[in-house]
Amino acid sequence: MSDAILLQGCDLRKTYVLGRAEVPVLHGASISVEEGSWVSILGSSGSGKSTLLHLLGGLDRPDADSGQVLYRGQSVWEQSQRAINVYRNNDIGFVFQFYHLLPELTVLENASLPAMIGETNESGLERAETLLTQFGLGHRLHHKPRELSGGERQRTAIARALVNEPSMLLADEPTGNLDEETGGEILGVLKELHQDGLAIVMVTHDPSIAAQGTETVHLRRGLIE
Amino acid sequence: MYQSKLTIRYLTSRFIPLIAVAAVALCVALVIVVVSVMTGFLNMVQSSGRTLMGDVVVTYGLSGVPHYERLMDTLISHESVAAVTPIVDGWGLLRMPYPDRDAKQSETVQVWGIDPHSFPEVTQFAESLQWKTVSENQRDWILIDAIQEHEHDVLTQLNEEDREFVIEHVNNAARTLNFEPVGLYDTIRNKLPEEDWAYILALDSRLTQDGDVLAQGLSLERNGKPAIVSGLHVSEGNERQEDGSYQVIRNDYWWLPRYSGTLTMLPVDAQGGIIEPESIVMPFANEFMSGVYIIDDTRIFVPLHVAQQLLHLDEAEIVDEDDPTEVVGVDPARVTSVLVRGEEGVDTNELRANVQSSYLKFYDEMPIGTFVMPPPLGDPGLVIQTWEDQQRSFTGPVEKERELMRTLFSIIYLVVAALILSIFWSIVFEKTKDIGILRSIGASRISVVWVFLQFALVIGVAGATLGTLLGWLITTNINAIHEALGNPPISIAIVAIILGCLTIAWMIKRSRTGDFLPIVLGTLGTILFACIALVVFDIRAMGGLVIWDASVYYFSHIPNDVDWNAAIVTSIGAVVFCLIGAAIPSAKAADIDPVKALRHE
Numbered sequence: 001m002s003d004a005i006l007l008q009g010c011d012l013r014k015t016y017v018l019g020r021a022e023v024p025v026l027h028g029a030s031i032s033v034e035e036g037s038w039v040s041i042l043g044s045s046g047s048g049k050s051t052l053l054h055l056l057g058g059l060d061r062p063d064a065d066s067g068q069v070l071y072r073g074q075s076v077w078e079q080s081q082r083a084i085n086v087y088r089n090n091d092i093g094f095v096f097q098f099y100h101l102l103p104e105l106t107v108l109e110n111a112s113l114p115a116m117i118g119e120t121n122e123s124g125l126e127r128a129e130t131l132l133t134q135f136g137l138g139h140r141l142h143h144k145p146r147e148l149s150g151g152e153r154q155r156t157a158i159a160r161a162l163v164n165e166p167s168m169l170l171a172d173e174p175t176g177n178l179d180e181e182t183g184g185e186i187l188g189v190l191k192e193l194h195q196d197g198l199a200i201v202m203v204t205h206d207p208s209i210a211a212q213g214t215e216t217v218h219l220r221r222g223l224i225e
Numbered sequence: 226m227y228q229s230k231l232t233i234r235y236l237t238s239r240f241i242p243l244i245a246v247a248a249v250a251l252c253v254a255l256v257i258v259v260v261s262v263m264t265g266f267l268n269m270v271q272s273s274g275r276t277l278m279g280d281v282v283v284t285y286g287l288s289g290v291p292h293y294e295r296l297m298d299t300l301i302s303h304e305s306v307a308a309v310t311p312i313v314d315g316w317g318l319l320r321m322p323y324p325d326r327d328a329k330q331s332e333t334v335q336v337w338g339i340d341p342h343s344f345p346e347v348t349q350f351a352e353s354l355q356w357k358t359v360s361e362n363q364r365d366w367i368l369i370d371a372i373q374e375h376e377h378d379v380l381t382q383l384n385e386e387d388r389e390f391v392i393e394h395v396n397n398a399a400r401t402l403n404f405e406p407v408g409l410y411d412t413i414r415n416k417l418p419e420e421d422w423a424y425i426l427a428l429d430s431r432l433t434q435d436g437d438v439l440a441q442g443l444s445l446e447r448n449g450k451p452a453i454v455s456g457l458h459v460s461e462g463n464e465r466q467e468d469g470s471y472q473v474i475r476n477d478y479w480w481l482p483r484y485s486g487t488l489t490m491l492p493v494d495a496q497g498g499i500i501e502p503e504s505i506v507m508p509f510a511n512e513f514m515s516g517v518y519i520i521d522d523t524r525i526f527v528p529l530h531v532a533q534q535l536l537h538l539d540e541a542e543i544v545d546e547d548d549p550t551e552v553v554g555v556d557p558a559r560v561t562s563v564l565v566r567g568e569e570g571v572d573t574n575e576l577r578a579n580v581q582s583s584y585l586k587f588y589d590e591m592p593i594g595t596f597v598m599p600p601p602l603g604d605p606g607l608v609i610q611t612w613e614d615q616q617r618s619f620t621g622p623v624e625k626e627r628e629l630m631r632t633l634f635s636i637i638y639l640v641v642a643a644l645i646l647s648i649f650w651s652i653v654f655e656k657t658k659d660i661g662i663l664r665s666i667g668a669s670r671i672s673v674v675w676v677f678l679q680f681a682l683v684i685g686v687a688g689a690t691l692g693t694l695l696g697w698l699i700t701t702n703i704n705a706i707h708e709a710l711g712n713p714p715i716s717i718a719i720v721a722i723i724l725g726c727l728t729i730a731w732m733i734k735r736s737r738t739g740d741f742l743p744i745v746l747g748t749l750g751t752i753l754f755a756c757i758a759l760v761v762f763d764i765r766a767m768g769g770l771v772i773w774d775a776s777v778y779y780f781s782h783i784p785n786d787v788d789w790n791a792a793i794v795t796s797i798g799a800v801v802f803c804l805i806g807a808a809i810p811s812a813k814a815a816d817i818d819p820v821k822a823l824r825h826e
Contacts, residue, residue, distance in 0.1 A: 059665055060820045082669065089667020100662045100823060104234035114666045116227035160666070 006168055006199050007033040007056060011067030013222075014051050014060070025051045027222035028067070031201075033168065038190075038200040040210035043219035049203040050172050052219060056201065057094050057170045058087050089118045093161025097173035099153040101145040101160075107132060107152075108141040111159040124163050131159040135189060151182035158189055168199040175209060187212050228672060232679040235656075242684055245648045245803075249688025250695055252641040253799045256634060257696030260791040262703065263630045265784020267623050269516065271616065276515060278612050279310070279347040279564035280573045281580045286606040289313070289538045289559025291597045292587075297563060299587040305571045305579045308346035311560035313338030313532035315490055319455070319525060322484035323462065332459055335524045336490060338532020338560075341445045347566040350526075353513040354442045355457055355471065358435040362402065362477040365409040369399050370483055371428035382424050383417070390416055403475045431482075438482060442511025451528045452510035453486060456521035460512065471514075481509040488527065492537035503535045516782070533558055543596070554596035573611040581609050642802040649806035653677055653814055660814045661822025670815040677811035678804055685803030689796035700787045707783055712769040718761035725754030 014026040025048040033039050033056075043049040054060035056069055058076050069076040076087055088094075093114075101110045108125070111132055115124015132141060135155040145153055154174060161169055171190065175183030191212065194200055202213060210216045218225045236242045283290065283300075290296060297309045319334045345351045359367065372379050372395050380388050391413060398409040410432075414422055429448060431437045441447050442454050457463050462479025463471045473480045489504040507527065514521055533539040538559040545551040567576040585602055600607045653660075656677075663673050699706065732747025764770045814822065 054820050057665075059823075060818055085667045085669050087667075088665060094665055096823070100658075100665070102231070102659055102662060104231070104238045109230065113227060113663075116230070117663070117666060117668045117672070119226065 004035050005032050005070075006035045006037075006072065007201070008070040009052065009056050009067070010070065012052065012055050012069070013063045013066035014048070014055060015063055025222055026055070026062075026066075029219065029222060029224045030067070031056070031217060031224050033199055033201055035167070035199055036194075036197050037215060038194045038202065038213035040213035040216040041201065041203045041219055041224075042205065042207060042210040042216055043203075044205055047219045048222050049205070049219050053170050053172050053201065053203050057092050058084050059094070086118075089114055090164050091166055091168070093158075093164070093166040093169045095154070095157050095161050095169060095171040095174045097176040099145070099150075099157045099177075101153060101156060103145055106142045106144060107137060107148065107156050110145065110156055111163055114160060114164045118164055127165070128159060128163045131162055132156065135159055149182070150178050151185055154178060154182075154186050155189060158186070158193075162193070162198075166198075168201065169193065171200060171202040173204055174202065175206075176204070183209070227668075228676040228679055231676050232683065235676075235680055236683055241648075241652055241655075242680075245645075245652070245684045246688045246691065248644060248648060249685060249799050249803065250692035252644065253689050253692025253795050254695035254699060256637065256641070256795045257693060257787065257792045258699050258703070259630065260634065260795070261696070261700045261786065261788040262784050263626070264788040264791065265786050268786075269784050270623050271613070276349045276353075278615060279308075279566040280571075280612055281565040281567070281577045282608070282610050282612065282615055283563040283565065283580060283584065284561060284608045284610070285600055285604075286561065288600075288606065289561050290563065290607075291557045291559050291599055292591070292595075293558070293560045293563060295591075296584070296587045296599070299590070300563065300565060300580060300583045303579050303583050305568055305576055306565055306583075307568045308343060308566045310340055310343035310347040310564050311529060312562040312564060313529060313536060313538055313559075314561045315532065315536050317488050317490035317535070319453075319459070320487035320489075321460065322481075322486065323479060330461075333523065334455070334459060334488075335520075336488065336532055336535075337524060337526050338529040338536075339445070339526050340529045341443060344526075344564075345443065347564045350513070351443060353515050354439055354454070355512040355514050356438045356442065356482060359431055359438050360477065361408070361410070362406055363438075363473075363480050363482075364432065365398060365402055365407060366477055366480060366483050367429050367431050368410055368413070368425070369395055369402070371432065372425065373399075375428050379425060379428075383421055387417055387421065403478050405476070438511060441482075442513070445510060445526060445528045447482070447508040447510045450508055451531050452508045453488065453525050453527055454511045454513055455481060455486075455509060455525040456523065457512045457514040458518065458522040459525060463512070481512055484509055488525075488535070490532075490535040492535065494537075500537060503537075505531060505535060507531070529560070533560075556597055573613060577609060577611050584609065641799070642806070645799070645802045646806040646809070649677075649681060649803065650810045652680075653807065653810035657814045657817070657822050660811070661817070661819045661824075664815070664819035665823060670812070673815045674808060674811045677807040681803040681807030682800065685800035688803070689799045692799065693792050693796050696792060697787050701785050703783045703785050707772060711764070711771055713761045713764055715761070715765065718758040718765075721754040721757040721761070725751050725758070728754060 009029060009031045011028045011030055012026050013024070013028055015022050015024045017023070029048070029052055031039070031041070031052070041049050041052060051060065055062050058069070061077055062069070068078070071087060071091060076084065079087070102113070105113065108128055112124045112128035115128065118124070129138075129141065132138060132155075135158065137152060137155055137159070140148060140152060140156075145156065148156065154177075158169075158174075169190070174190070175186050178186060187209065190200060190202070194214075200213065202210070204210050207216075283296070293311050297311065300306050300309045313336075315336050315338075317334055317336045319332045321330045321332060323330060339350075356363075372391065379391070383391060394409060394412055398407045401407050402409070413425070417425070426432045431441070434440075441452060445454060446452050457471060460479065460481045462473050462475075462481060464474050466472055485506050485508040487504055487506050489502050491502050492500045494500055513526070515524075530539065538561075540558045541556045542552045543554040543556050545553050565576065565580055567573065581602065588599060588601055591598060602609075660673050663676075664670075728747055728750040732743055732751070735743030736747070
């Protein structure tokens with residue numbers, strides 16, 4: 001395992017505005033992810049775990065007085081919008097609790113969508129097919145998401161996250177919407193990916209799932225402990 | 226790349242794009258139909274005016290212009306003038322041949338005395354004549370009339386056997402032909418010896434020459450006698466068919482060129498006083514249809530000299546007031562108008578100016594000592610107008626109406642735009658989560674907006690194309706649709722009742738599951754079909770419904786030419802509105818943080 005720091009969140013703050021009220025969620029959370037590591041962020045509901053993951057993944061912008069998200073030493077949010085799009089498309093893969101697949105597209109099309117967006121369509125299609133087959137969905141390639149079980153949907157989402165060969169997977173409660181057995185299967189997939197050298201940041205509220213990672217950090221009151 | 230795939234999937238996997246296409250198509254069709262009809266109406270008003278009166282008209286009220294032949298020579302000598310023709314315009318009473326009983330019906334008619342040689346050169350008189358050839362029934366009626374009219378001569382000509390044969394068959398035909406074709410012409414031709422048959426044929430030239438009815442119309446003569454060509458609606462015997470053609474009722478029994486009419490006109494003296502009415506019995510030679518109802522309903526054409534005689538506008542001697550036996554001069558023949566057609570490409574206003582200068586020349590060149598001088602150019606009664614000026618009182622309100630419709634339709638355009646915008650707003654709103662997903666995996670804002678622009682482009686183009694097609698279909702068939710709406714076939718009501726029953730059955734079957742939607746849809750469907758059936762029965766009970774009343778709108782049919790300029794503008798407008806409608810909400814959605822968009826439900 002390399003000790004090089006891949007992703008770093010420094011003094012991250014995030015406040016949501018709900019009507020007239022300001023709700024601070026993160027109060028200066030800092031986190032470092034080394035290449036090839038599996039960091040589990042453990043926290044209770046509403047502790048800001050997902051928010052932290054969104055900030056790290058370039059999906060949400062930290063507050064103006066906040067610190068930075070550094071990917072390979074470069075500030076993500078100080079780059080151009082185009083560079084941020086490339087970061088989301090190429091450098092990281094996101095896995096959501098509720099899968100977030102496009103209902104009109106087939107399993108194969110969903111999995112290859114980032115490659116199509118990144119304009120590496122043909123190689124992406126092949127890779128998507130390989131990944132899906134590897135995840136046991138070879139017989140489901142041309143099915144629509146509504147025809148899949150929860151576990152199959154999540155495996156499709158993982159294939160989508162990996163199709164552009166990112167250096168890091170950000171998983172937001174990847175088993176949160178699945179039964180124990182199916183969740184175990186998904187964790188098995190993540191384990192294999194980690195063993196292949198993929199860095200993973202996983203958010204969960206379940207200590208036993210968090211324990212699958214190489215490192216566990218706790219998020220309490222908007223701070224990493 | 227991914228945008229195209231997603232666009233296709235959005236279009237093919239959901240129902241709402243079809244609704245959007247249908248909405249766009251209906252809006253486009255609606256605008257095309259209304260604008261086309263209004264524009265066609267105005268064009269018909271304008272072009273019919275030109276068709277009937279040439280380009281420029283020289284008019285001098287009731288007194289008429291003397292020396293009009295000299296005037297026409299002067300006018301035609303100008304290089305911008307292609308043809309001229311004199312007109313005598315007046316009103317009269319025409320005693321029609323119907324009904325069968327003695328008290329014949331009279332019509333008030335506008336009588337135009339025309340010169341059959343020059344009138345078709347200025348107007349489209351020849352094209353407007355209704356009867357180009359005679360039909361089989363009409364020929365049989367002519368044969369019956371000819372034999373009955375010359376009964377004595379014909380019967381004398383024939384031998385005993387043929388005489389009885391002809392009497393029997395002509396009498397039978399006169400009774401039966403009202404209801405069904407009898408083939409009298411062939412029956413008699415086959416029976417009679419060639420010489421006798423030739424004798425009968427010689428009684429009316431229309432029996433041998435099919436096109437003679439047209440030639441008689443053009444020459445305003447029937448068998449050598451001056452004849453009338455009347456507007457198609459003057460006679461009540463002509464009935465408009467669903468396809469827009471005309472048929473004569475009772476199997477051509479009331480075909481006007483069989484008969485004669487009595488025309489009575491009131492001549493007016495120089496002071497405007499009425500002189501003794503003049504009457505003349507004249508045969509009908511043909512009928513014409515200009516397409517302008519008010520003209521086809523009231524106008525008849527007679528030979529110029531007949532009208533001049535009836536209105537006392539023909540040449541007359543002027544006698545000494547103190548000694549009526551002494552002729553002191555000649556009052557030349559007069560006409561009330563001279564119609565002028567310009568050469569191709571000559572502007573009508575320029576032509577009017579040329580006609581005015583020619584008129585001045587004509588007036589100035591009148592020999593010194595002319596007994597009856599034409600009116601000078603500035604005379605209040607003398608009018609030299611373009612056909613547009615002459616028709617202004619008629620076309621002006623129509624133009625105003627069209628502008629009003631255009632203004633109203635610019636509001637409808639906004640309604641259409643709002644409708645399209647709201648449809649796309651709801652489509653994009655529903656797809657906000659998809660936008661969040663796409664953004665979270667690296668799609669740029671522009672590329673996401675482009676998905677929806679492509680989507681809108683396809684819907685817009687499909688809707689505009691279908692709408693144009695629908696608009697074209699409705700506009701070109703608007704008269705048939707009008708006929709069907711005005712007198713709907715009973716089969717529509719029967720089909721509606723059957724569909725209503727099927728809807729009720731479907732509703733009962735589907736509502737057993739406890740779902741509420743089938744009940745709502747079934748109830749609405751049943752009400753709709755019941756309404757259709759009721760409306761059909763109601764219209765039929767009223768004996769038909771006339772929406773486009775020719776007597777109100779002046780034209781016998783609804784304009785049915787598509788205004789392609791309006792169609793193109795409307796179609797492009799619809800596509801642009803679709804693009805705007807999609808661009809605004811999709812840009813708004815693309816601006817939302819991916820995380821917020823992902824939470825969208």
